[in-house]
Amino acid sequence: MLPFARLTVVGLGLIGSSVARAVRANMPAVRITGFDADPEVRARADALAICDDITDTVGAAVIDADLVILCVPVGAMGAVAEEFVADLPAGAVVSDVGSCKQSVVEALAAVLPNATIIPAHPVAGTEKSGPDAGFATLFKGRWCILTPAEDAPEAAVEALRTFWQRLGAEVEIMDARHHDMVLAVTSHLPHLIAYTIVGTADDLQGVTQSEVIKYSAGGFRDFTRIAASDPVMWRDVFLSNKDAVLEMLQRFSEDLSALQRAIRYDKGDELEALFTRTRDIRRSIVEQGQDDDAPDFGRKH
Amino acid sequence: MLPFARLTVVGLGLIGSSVARAVRANMPAVRITGFDADPEVRARADALAICDDITDTVGAAVIDADLVILCVPVGAMGAVAEEFVADLPAGAVVSDVGSCKQSVVEALAAVLPNATIIPAHPVAGTEKSGPDAGFATLFKGRWCILTPAEDAPEAAVEALRTFWQRLGAEVEIMDARHHDMVLAVTSHLPHLIAYTIVGTADDLQGVTQSEVIKYSAGGFRDFTRIAASDPVMWRDVFLSNKDAVLEMLQRFSEDLSALQRAIRYDKGDELEALFTRTRDIRRSIVEQGQDDDAPDFGRKH
Numbered sequence: 001m002l003p004f005a006r007l008t009v010v011g012l013g014l015i016g017s018s019v020a021r022a023v024r025a026n027m028p029a030v031r032i033t034g035f036d037a038d039p040e041v042r043a044r045a046d047a048l049a050i051c052d053d054i055t056d057t058v059g060a061a062v063i064d065a066d067l068v069i070l071c072v073p074v075g076a077m078g079a080v081a082e083e084f085v086a087d088l089p090a091g092a093v094v095s096d097v098g099s100c101k102q103s104v105v106e107a108l109a110a111v112l113p114n115a116t117i118i119p120a121h122p123v124a125g126t127e128k129s130g131p132d133a134g135f136a137t138l139f140k141g142r143w144c145i146l147t148p149a150e151d152a153p154e155a156a157v158e159a160l161r162t163f164w165q166r167l168g169a170e171v172e173i174m175d176a177r178h179h180d181m182v183l184a185v186t187s188h189l190p191h192l193i194a195y196t197i198v199g200t201a202d203d204l205q206g207v208t209q210s211e212v213i214k215y216s217a218g219g220f221r222d223f224t225r226i227a228a229s230d231p232v233m234w235r236d237v238f239l240s241n242k243d244a245v246l247e248m249l250q251r252f253s254e255d256l257s258a259l260q261r262a263i264r265y266d267k268g269d270e271l272e273a274l275f276t277r278t279r280d281i282r283r284s285i286v287e288q289g290q291d292d293d294a295p296d297f298g299r300k301h
Numbered sequence: 302m303l304p305f306a307r308l309t310v311v312g313l314g315l316i317g318s319s320v321a322r323a324v325r326a327n328m329p330a331v332r333i334t335g336f337d338a339d340p341e342v343r344a345r346a347d348a349l350a351i352c353d354d355i356t357d358t359v360g361a362a363v364i365d366a367d368l369v370i371l372c373v374p375v376g377a378m379g380a381v382a383e384e385f386v387a388d389l390p391a392g393a394v395v396s397d398v399g400s401c402k403q404s405v406v407e408a409l410a411a412v413l414p415n416a417t418i419i420p421a422h423p424v425a426g427t428e429k430s431g432p433d434a435g436f437a438t439l440f441k442g443r444w445c446i447l448t449p450a451e452d453a454p455e456a457a458v459e460a461l462r463t464f465w466q467r468l469g470a471e472v473e474i475m476d477a478r479h480h481d482m483v484l485a486v487t488s489h490l491p492h493l494i495a496y497t498i499v500g501t502a503d504d505l506q507g508v509t510q511s512e513v514i515k516y517s518a519g520g521f522r523d524f525t526r527i528a529a530s531d532p533v534m535w536r537d538v539f540l541s542n543k544d545a546v547l548e549m550l551q552r553f554s555e556d557l558s559a560l561q562r563a564i565r566y567d568k569g570d571e572l573e574a575l576f577t578r579t580r581d582i583r584r585s586i587v588e589q590g591q592d593d594d595a596p597d598f599g600r601k602h
């Protein structure tokens with residue numbers, strides 16, 4: 001049995017178009033309606049035929065839905081909900097895919113006080129954005145975290161769990177605040193640091209930009225991939241998950257200072273001990289299927 | 302014409318075994334002799350048949366060479382040269398593949414005052430180590446930087462240039478000090494930061510290690526790849542290129558503080574401007590063939 005029959009996807013970028021494609025591939029009987037604020041994105045989604053219908057207003061998109069998934073930047077969730085609140089059917093479940101949850105929960109609850117809101121975050125993505133970047137297998141083998149309020153209707157939570165499982169994801173339930181702390185370290189801090197180091201390299205005097213690019217295979221290029229992620233999406237994530245991000249940043253800075261001292265005072269044993277410990281974490285990630293063991297991410301050589 | 306006819310590779314790990322394999326593949330007439338301090342590595346290299354001969358002492362390995370390439374951690378270069386100085390033929394060129402150059406140049410010049418020393422650094426690698434990790438195409442399309450002294454014999458420099466070109470690399474000549482500054486930003490700083498953040502995540506209270514691992518696909522797992530690199534190799538790099546690494550770290554820390562402030566005071570425009578700029582650098586790296594444009598490094602999804 002299908003957990004939902006009529007899905008509306010709002011925001012047809014990387015994640016929204018991947019949700020639509022994955023639903024088409026795994027639950028072909030679901031009717032998919034799409035909307036995006038950008039007319040060019042709507043036209044492109046139409047040409048790619050990733051939805052059954054694309055509407056010109058978000059109100060028209062939700063009017064018949066039993067599940068609405070918001071796939072817009074986290075800072076836009078509240079505004080987009082305001083636009084469709086009048087048209088939302090009473091029984092519909094409203095969900096999202098935002099990378100942080102506490103701020104989204106608050107924004108949606110304020111605008112949609114009577115709706116059934118079950119926030120979600122599929123921990124999967126690439127550095128690309130827009131409707132062409134999506135693909136149906138993006139969520140396969142990845143985790144999707146649901147952060148329902150304590151009083152959320154059990155049936156709706158279970159239906160959304162089934163929905164994501166049908167797209168190939170494993171589902172975990174978590175408190176929104178805890179989610180934001182965990183993701184601050186596994187996703188937001190890495191992005192922040194990648195953006196910083198790429199900026200540092202770009203600003204250098206004494207080393208030209210063309211040298212930075214030529215010799216990037218020494219490690220730098222890995223950071224540039226993450227630092228090529230969507231600027232608006234990430235601006236919103238950092239501002240919306242400010243407290244957790246700043247806390248993680250503080251801890252990171254302290255650890256970096258300790259390492260700096262170890263280098264300055266030739267503490268080779270300390271360095272080697274840390275570098276040995278970090279290897280083990282990599283091993284666990286590979287063992288648990290969250291990354292490929294192929295050297296260099298399996299890049300062609 | 303072959304630039305060299307009898308090659309000795311000292312240190313048969315990732316890079317040494319890749320050099321041997323690449324020479325076998327591209328210049329099969331070259332006779333390859335190998336040595337490694339670790340008897341198990343020697344046995345493994347023997348079983349893999351990546352050299353024509355494996356010797357039990359480094360002296361025996363170099364005795365007949367016209368090119369000796371040292372592929373050991375940078376902190377071991379001087380000690381290994383001391384072991385073979387008495388057996389080194391007068392006309393042989395001594396080179397290396399160390400990730401930093403100034404300290405290696407000084408160490409080798411002190412131990413081998415009469416030898417022709419042409420240091421080199423192929424900017425290519427993976428996070429794996431040991432003789433099984435090497436492969437013949439590692440250097441293809443990557444840069445190899447030579448850092449000869451000003452008075453180095455032109456013919457030897459040109460022979461080594463040809464050697465690396467035959468392995469598929471593009472060759473650049475650079476001052477050793479400048480090399481160390483460039484690589485501090487394109488390779489050493491990224492590794493240092495990756496080690497730090499993986500350590501930070503490992504130490505967290507409130508977020509369990511299993512959560513860090515489960516949700517690592519949000520970005521963290523990219524850092525763990527780099528932070529799985531060989532601990533001894535990297536300990537040596539940071540200690541040997543201390544000044545340049547500490548300088549880059551200082552700049553990075555300042556930039557990170559600026560970003561921290563931008564988040565704290567809700568300066569969304571500043572964040573977005575930086576995140577847009579870093580995207581362009583990624584584009585240049587892909588355009589210049591130093592990385593794959595496939596999303597997510599081309600990982601399977």
Ligand SMILES: NC(=O)c1ccc[n+]([C@@H]2O[C@H](COP(=O)([O-])OP(=O)(O)OC[C@H]3O[C@@H](n4cnc5c(N)ncnc54)[C@H](OP(=O)(O)O)[C@@H]3O)[C@@H](O)[C@H]2O)c1
Binds near residue numbers: 013
């Ligand atoms: N990328 C990832 O790796 C990843 C992973 C997990 C979760 N997420 C989350 O997924 C969401 C979408 O990210 P994405 O990567 O798919 O970004 P994306 O490719 O940039 O797509 C977002 C789309 O939403 C549209 N949009 C923006 N504001 C809107 C509004 N008010 N009403 C309707 N549409 C609007 C954008 O149109 P414009 O062209 O006008 O901007 C764009 O087409 C974000 O909340 C993000 O945090 C992302």
Ligand SMILES: NC(=O)c1ccc[n+]([C@@H]2O[C@H](COP(=O)([O-])OP(=O)(O)OC[C@H]3O[C@@H](n4cnc5c(N)ncnc54)[C@H](OP(=O)(O)O)[C@@H]3O)[C@@H](O)[C@H]2O)c1
Binds near residue numbers: 313
């Ligand atoms: N990995 C990279 O991405 C990369 C890239 C460019 C350049 N490099 C440089 O390449 C060099 C080798 O790195 P690698 O990645 O190939 O490391 P690796 O896989 O660990 O191999 C190094 C080998 O050298 C052996 N060794 C250590 N000390 C020795 C000594 N005194 N005499 C003889 N053999 C000795 C080691 O034996 P044990 O088993 O006893 O340790 C090991 O088998 C380093 O200088 C590094 O900076 C590395």
